[in-house]
Amino acid sequence: MQKNWWKILSFLLLVYTIVGGFLLDVPRLFILNETIRNLYFHVCMWFGMMILFSTSFVYSIKYLRGFNLRNDIYAHQYAAVGSFFGILGYATGTIWANYTWVTDQSQSLGNILREPKLIGAAIALLIYGAYFVLRGSFTDMDKKARVSAVYNIFAFAMLFPSIWIIPRLVGSLHPGSPGSESGNPALNFKDIDSRLRMVFYPAIIGWTLLGVWITTLRIRLQLIKDKTLLHD
Amino acid sequence: MYKRIIALLKKDILLELRQKHTFYGILLYIAATIFVLYLSIDKPDANIWNGLFWVILLFVCVNAVAKSFLQENKGRMLYFYSITSPVEFIISKMIYNILLMTMMSLLTLMLFSAFLTNPLNNFLLFTGIVLLGGSSISIVFTLMSAIAAKAQQNAALIAILGFPVILPQLLLLIRLSKTAFAEIFKQGAVMQLMALIIGLDILVIAMSVILFPYLWKE
Numbered sequence: 001m002q003k004n005w006w007k008i009l010s011f012l013l014l015v016y017t018i019v020g021g022f023l024l025d026v027p028r029l030f031i032l033n034e035t036i037r038n039l040y041f042h043v044c045m046w047f048g049m050m051i052l053f054s055t056s057f058v059y060s061i062k063y064l065r066g067f068n069l070r071n072d073i074y075a076h077q078y079a080a081v082g083s084f085f086g087i088l089g090y091a092t093g094t095i096w097a098n099y100t101w102v103t104d105q106s107q108s109l110g111n112i113l114r115e116p117k118l119i120g121a122a123i124a125l126l127i128y129g130a131y132f133v134l135r136g137s138f139t140d141m142d143k144k145a146r147v148s149a150v151y152n153i154f155a156f157a158m159l160f161p162s163i164w165i166i167p168r169l170v171g172s173l174h175p176g177s178p179g180s181e182s183g184n185p186a187l188n189f190k191d192i193d194s195r196l197r198m199v200f201y202p203a204i205i206g207w208t209l210l211g212v213w214i215t216t217l218r219i220r221l222q223l224i225k226d227k228t229l230l231h232d
Numbered sequence: 233m234y235k236r237i238i239a240l241l242k243k244d245i246l247l248e249l250r251q252k253h254t255f256y257g258i259l260l261y262i263a264a265t266i267f268v269l270y271l272s273i274d275k276p277d278a279n280i281w282n283g284l285f286w287v288i289l290l291f292v293c294v295n296a297v298a299k300s301f302l303q304e305n306k307g308r309m310l311y312f313y314s315i316t317s318p319v320e321f322i323i324s325k326m327i328y329n330i331l332l333m334t335m336m337s338l339l340t341l342m343l344f345s346a347f348l349t350n351p352l353n354n355f356l357l358f359t360g361i362v363l364l365g366g367s368s369i370s371i372v373f374t375l376m377s378a379i380a381a382k383a384q385q386n387a388a389l390i391a392i393l394g395f396p397v398i399l400p401q402l403l404l405l406i407r408l409s410k411t412a413f414a415e416i417f418k419q420g421a422v423m424q425l426m427a428l429i430i431g432l433d434i435l436v437i438a439m440s441v442i443l444f445p446y447l448w449k450e
Contacts, residue, residue, distance in 0.1 A: 064446050119403070120400075123396055123399045123400060126395075126396035126399070127396040127397055129396070130392050130393045130395075130396050130397070133389075133392050133393075134379070134383065134389065134392075134393060137383040137384065137389060138382075138383055139384075143382060146446060146447070147379055147382045147383065147447060149446070150379060150443045150446050150447055151379055151393065153439070153443060154375065154397070154439050154443060155397070157435060157439050158397050158400065161400045161401075161428075161432055161435075162399065162400040165400075165428065166400055166403065166404065169424070169425075169428075
């Protein structure tokens with residue numbers, strides 16, 4: 001119980017997010033209307049992804065400091081769940097954009113995918129995709145762990161230009177773009193209605209905790225699979 | 233330290249001069265791809281010209297830089313391990329690749345403007361951007377080649393690892409090179425882009441110097 005309180009918290013927060021997210025009152029803006037409720041899902045996925053990738057990065061550094069295979073398993077699983085969150089964030093964002101960023105009648109999905117924010121996100125996912133390909137190409141466990149830790153650290157460093165810096169430089173319809181007078185490329189914190197905040201902040205915590213929960217389950221499974229290799 | 237870097241650099245250049253087939257291989261690669269482009273499209277407009285140019289440069293770099301670590305066999309790596317430090321080794325490789333890529337990018341540019349017309353307004357500026365771009369790409373691919381050399385199927389792996397990582401820089405370079413096509417930029421935007429690319433280069437160099445020692449140990 002003492003160790004599992006955060007799992008219960010995650011469950012309660014997500015129940016609140018889904019019930020409150022669909023039923024509580026939201027501001028109705030032109031075009032956006034009720035779709036603003038996607039804020040509780042779409043944006044939280046990116047928060048979750050960033051936190052999971054950062055954790056993976058930290059475990060990769062820990063691996064290179066002590067060469068403990070356990071840390072490599074941690075880094076791998078955090079990156080895997082982080083990428084999954086990234087894919088979900090990309091999908092929810094694309095669908096949302098497809099209905100709200102209507103600029104002309106002949107708008108196609110191809111036009112939307114050209115958005116700087118989406119390009120940056122796609123690059124981030126491709127970088128982590130390469131990380132998994134790299135892991136798959138080794139037969140030697142130690143070598144795999146060492147080289148993929150190196151690539152993971154490099155990938156995390158390259159994540160910043162692709163999702164935090166470049167999208168800031170180019171105009172986009174996404175909230176928080178250069179035109180909209182905000183420092184954050186993802187969303188404008190000063191611009192959120194207080195009714196949205198009531199659900200949005202708990203939702204971030206809830207989804208992130210869920211991500212960590214999924215990862216811990218995967219790590220435990222992997223640790224059992226590699227039991228014979230981990231002699232500690 | 234400088235002495236050893238220069239010695240390593242000299243060794244790479246000497247090897248290149250003696251085994252000319254790799255060098256001529258890349259030259260042939262450049263000439264053949266550009267000739268294919270010349271036959272398949274005539275007079276591309278500025279945007280397409282720009283896009284094609286960077287894609288060709290990227291592939292040339294993959295081919296030129298890929299062999300920098302693949303040519304070192306296990307015994308020779310062991311020898312380097314006993315006489316130099318990893319930092320000196322990676323820096324010498326980077327300098328060598330930058331030199332090689334500078335030459336290759338100038339050549340690509342020359343052939344490109346000879347065969348596929350020349351829509352550039354400011355040729356000198358574009359040359360500068362190409363040199364900057366060529367060295368940025370080669371720095372990234374030096375580290376990628378070092379990583380891929382550790383895995384068995386290296387040649388294909390370099391492209392898989394490197395392409396997503398190089399994308400941010402390539403996008404910035406394509407954007408920046410539009411200044412040479414007489415596209416008007418906001419005041420200070422060109423300097424900002426240039427500073428960003430150089431900043432990214434410094435980041436990649438720093439990461440390589442920090443991370444290569446871990447790759448180096450067998």
